[in-house]
Amino acid sequence: EAGVTQFPSHSVIEKGQTVTLRCDPISGHDNLYWYRRVMGKEIKFLLHFVKESKQDESGMPNNRFLAERTGGTYSTLKVQPAELEDSGVYFCASSRLAGAYSTDTQYFGPGTRLTVL
Amino acid sequence: AQTVTQSQPEMSVQEAETVTLSCTYDTSESNYYLFWYKQPPSRQMILVIRQEAYKQQNATENRFSVNFQKAAKSFSLKISDSQLGDTAMYFCAFGNAGNMLTFGGGTRLMVKP
Secondary structure, three states, X not given: OOOOEEEOOEEEEOOOOOEEEEEEOOOOXXXXXXXXXXXXXXXXXXXXXXXXXXXEOOOOOOOOEEXXXXXXXXXXXXXXXXXXXXXXXXXEEEEOOOOOOOOOOOEEOOOEEEEEO | OOEEEOOOOXXXXXXXXXXXXXXXXXXXXXXXXXXXXXXXXXXXXXXXXXXXXXXXXXXEEOOEEEEEEOOOOEEEEEEOOOOHHHOEEEEEEEEOOOOOEEEOOOEEEEEEO
């Protein structure tokens, strides 16, 4: 089966511009997660979709970030306007929908490296 | 909130030898899962091994095994017979009930020929 895919692989933009990252999860995976790794730091959670609904967006840094998941399939993460501190690698992961007392493995995409100049 | 700590930013090992990567975590949860992920240079992050906290038996996957010490909140990864392809960034992660993962800072492992 196809893995998690992300587009673009790299993006270089100037401060103040807008960028949209896309993630296509593994087919049949209802859970979709966004994470970010800023240079030299830990990978940090941004938000979690279950199908088309936002389950947890506690990691979103501010209102310049907007995530959507149309029809419970692919997801987009828009940064508008981008700031220098938004630079980093943005990872998407997906997993099957599991019960309240279990968890399925999250499978990661290759990431999008965002550079804001 | 959970925290995950990897105290070894970088490690190296000779090919065919054994190396152990350490990971400690802090949580008040009783039901959780622990993971080791591997990210080779310029490649995708992949799952190495997974451990359910309720299981006493340590997980193994071929040359990879863990030493899970629940009381000590320790979850180390042992790589036996190291191969050049094991060169990667290794991340320890904590998760529970379908929710987000909390990651450690990572350990960069270099396998030398």
